[in-house]
Amino acid sequence: MRSGSGARARNGSGRTPARRPGRPSARRRIGTLLRFPAGVLLVSWEYMWRVTALHRSEVAGDSGDLPPPLPADRVDELTKRLADGVGPMFHRRFGVRIQGARMGPEELIGAVAADLNRPAPSTVAVFHKTRGGPGPARPGDEYRVQMPGPWDGPVRVLHRDPVTIRLGTLHGHLEAGQIQFTADDPGDGLRFHVEAWSRAGDWWADLLYSRLRVAKEIQFNMWVHFALGAAAIAGGRVEGGVIIETRGIPAASCEAAVRC
Secondary structure: OOOOOOOOOOOOOOOOOOOOOOOOOOOHHHHHHHHHHHHHHHHHHHHOOOOOOOOEEEEEHHHHOOOOOOOOOOOOOEEEEHHOOOOEEEEEEEEEEEEOOOHHHHHHHHHHOOOOOOOOOOOOOOEEEEEEEOOOOOOOOOEEOOOOOOOOOEEEEEEOOOOOEEEEEEOOOOEEEEEEEEEOOOOOOOEEEEEEEEEEEHHHHHHHHHHHHHHHHHHHHHHHHHHHHHHHOOEEEEEEEEEEEEEEOOOOHHHHOOOO
């Protein structure tokens, strides 16, 4: 397991306390929180009047919908595994096809990695890097994503290659799971995908997420914005709207997924 930089302080019992996920400064957190009420209203308004077509489907999933295994060198006491969550898991995929893009897959993912806030809806989601050096997202870097109300959550970069960025949740996050950004060009235009494997982090989040569906819809709006933001970065136009696929996985399947 990867330890934090430098020596850790020990408590009175002689044991090394677990490192807590980093937090941005109080000034930055207060500034972000002050924007959230207006941000939620703005995103809701934009959703109501969005001209881009949204094609949603929701079906039952199976064991093939579980996320990739967690890389052993990115797992420690802070990792919030899928099995640590509560309730069903939702495997969601948001995809856009971008015609006339000025970037290829590697350039687009490079631009997203350089600044995760660039495609994100800044009114309701702000990425603060809390661990790692300056520059683009790299494996081992940690971010705290500030969202409305209790939606604040720490994540760690699990994997990065020329066309993929994958993040995993840390303890303190509303959800348990992973999120991945990918780009490719199968020959009919550049494609960008946001793929999430997530379940509620605790029973309260389960009430808001899978029962009242409040958190689920906020997540939905955020990743639709993110996909469209990536298309804007690429410089092309979205053709065919945003394709959103949701597959539900029973809780028992998630609890058996110790690898995740």
